[in-house]
Amino acid sequence: MKKPWSGRFKKNTAKVAEQYTQSISYDIRLYKHDIAGSIAHAKMLAREKIISPKDSTLIIKGLKEIQKEIENGKFKFSHELEDIHMNIESALISKIGESGAKLHTARSRNDQITLDMRLYLREELNEILKLLRNLQSVIMTIVEKHIDSIMPGYTHTQRAQPVLLSHHLLAYISMFDRDYERFKESLKRINILPLGSCALAGTSLPINRHYVAELLGFEQVSINSMDSVSDRDFIIEFLSNSSILIMHLSRIAEELVLWSTSEFSFIEISDAFTTGSSIMPQKKNPDIAELIRAKTGRIYGNLIALLTIMKALPLTYNRDMQEDKEPLFDTVDTIKMTLSVMIDMLPEVKFNTKHMAENSEGGFSTATDTAEYLVKKGLPFRKAHEVIGKLVSYCISKDKSLSGLSIKEFKKFSTLFDNDIYDYIKANDSVKNRKSYGSASIEAVKKQISIFKQLLNSIPTQKNI
Ligand code: ARG
Numbered sequence: 001m002k003k004p005w006s007g008r009f010k011k012n013t014a015k016v017a018e019q020y021t022q023s024i025s026y027d028i029r030l031y032k033h034d035i036a037g038s039i040a041h042a043k044m045l046a047r048e049k050i051i052s053p054k055d056s057t058l059i060i061k062g063l064k065e066i067q068k069e070i071e072n073g074k075f076k077f078s079h080e081l082e083d084i085h086m087n088i089e090s091a092l093i094s095k096i097g098e099s100g101a102k103l104h105t106a107r108s109r110n111d112q113i114t115l116d117m118r119l120y121l122r123e124e125l126n127e128i129l130k131l132l133r134n135l136q137s138v139i140m141t142i143v144e145k146h147i148d149s150i151m152p153g154y155t156h157t158q159r160a161q162p163v164l165l166s167h168h169l170l171a172y173i174s175m176f177d178r179d180y181e182r183f184k185e186s187l188k189r190i191n192i193l194p195l196g197s198c199a200l201a202g203t204s205l206p207i208n209r210h211y212v213a214e215l216l217g218f219e220q221v222s223i224n225s226m227d228s229v230s231d232r233d234f235i236i237e238f239l240s241n242s243s244i245l246i247m248h249l250s251r252i253a254e255e256l257v258l259w260s261t262s263e264f265s266f267i268e269i270s271d272a273f274t275t276g277s278s279i280m281p282q283k284k285n286p287d288i289a290e291l292i293r294a295k296t297g298r299i300y301g302n303l304i305a306l307l308t309i310m311k312a313l314p315l316t317y318n319r320d321m322q323e324d325k326e327p328l329f330d331t332v333d334t335i336k337m338t339l340s341v342m343i344d345m346l347p348e349v350k351f352n353t354k355h356m357a358e359n360s361e362g363g364f365s366t367a368t369d370t371a372e373y374l375v376k377k378g379l380p381f382r383k384a385h386e387v388i389g390k391l392v393s394y395c396i397s398k399d400k401s402l403s404g405l406s407i408k409e410f411k412k413f414s415t416l417f418d419n420d421i422y423d424y425i426k427a428n429d430s431v432k433n434r435k436s437y438g439s440a441s442i443e444a445v446k447k448q449i450s451i452f453k454q455l456l457n458s459i460p461t462q463k464n465i
Pocket of ligand 1: 023082083109110113317319321322323
């Protein structure tokens with residue numbers, strides 16, 4: 001098959017070189033975006049009288065037919081034609097002849113590929129934004145169901161203070177909200193038209209880039225042609241935002257793994273989202289949550305891969321940049337699948353709220369509240385901390401809990417203790433007594449619910465091609 005660039009070559013490309021350089025096996029997924037970009041380009045060329053209206057009409061008709069052939073599985077892709085751009089352009093020329101040969105006027109594959117990637121990522125990002133909002137809503141349903149369920153809160157994976165299950169889960173809603181914001185904010189750096197930068201320097205032909213931007217729904221036109229064809233920041237930014245998101249997902253996945261152990265027994269994940277062991281008949285394993293946890297590996301890997309590919313590349317386009325595709329595609333697929341799995345799995349988790357509440361009593365988890373009790377009676381916090389430290393040590397030596405102490409015993413440690421201390425030492429009291437904004441108290445949780453519910457109603461409106 002004749003290559004569009006074969007003019008100055010005397011020898012055919014080695015087969016192994018063709019295999020090594022081809023990207024069609026994976027950039028095939030850009031066909032729709034490539035065609036949409038070409039249609040807009042052809043319209044502009046005709047509008048600016050660079051090609052005739054007849055040529056433009058034939059090109060657009062031909063491209064639409066090619067799109068159908070690809071979608072019906074009738075299109076013959078060839079590795080010899082390297083990539084999606086040349087496969088489509090060659091097919092167009094075979095179909096409509098001379099007019100097809102005019103499509104690549106004032107355009108290069110260098111600006112074409114980054115256009116395709118921007119269109120693709122813009123579209124996928126909208127899907128990811130919707131999935132993120134969906135995940136937050138699923139968590140919100142659990143939050144509202146368990147608004148007043150008490151559980152132990154941890155630091156260093158050691159019991160720290162009683163919290164609310166709703167508050168714990170709202171922490172994830174917050175994380176996913178920042179992820180949402182980061183992705184949304186990045187759209188403005190993706191939604192920029194690079195086409196018309198040509199190979200690297202622009203063109204002497206009177207093209208109209210702003211018109212193409214309008215046709216394709218881009219908010220801006222890139223302002224430097226050399227930057228346009230060399231920039232892959234928008235992909236790196238996506239991989240970086242995805243790395244933060246998958247890190248958040250791995251944390252919730254890890255809690256599902258931990259909480260489903262018989263040691264914790266805080267939750268039970270339904271049979272639909274667990275697997276068995278081939279040797280131990282009693283086992284029910286949280287493999288799905290484990291795999292979510294593990295997906296961080298490939299997403300971080302993809303980020304590091306592209307950062308490494310781009311490092312120290314001289315301007316402008318270099319073929320190295322073709323290696324941006326697989327990390328991007330893999331990240332998009334992994335993130336979408338992981339979000340979908342989490343969305344389906346979370347409603348299938350049963351919370352053993354009674355057991356969680358019981359566990360929040362032990363481990364002197366209200367020691368801080370007890371210290372704050374003394375602060376309210378006028379003792380400086382550092383002193384109160386010491387008094388309670390001694391009290392805890394006393395309890396440990398006597399094998400007692402705080403609520404098991406008599407008022408006489410309390411008074412031995414500080415005369416500020418009164419009978420009302422018994423309103424401060426149950427996990428329930430601790431949650432009830434909290435006052436601060438954003439705290440693990442029912443009032444603060446209600447406030448968070450109302451804030452996030454408002455945000456959850458905002459969904460992206462970006463138009464796709
Ligand atoms: N397949 C190429 C890529 O993904 C398209 C651009 C090729 N440009 C070139 N000058 N060889 O980067």
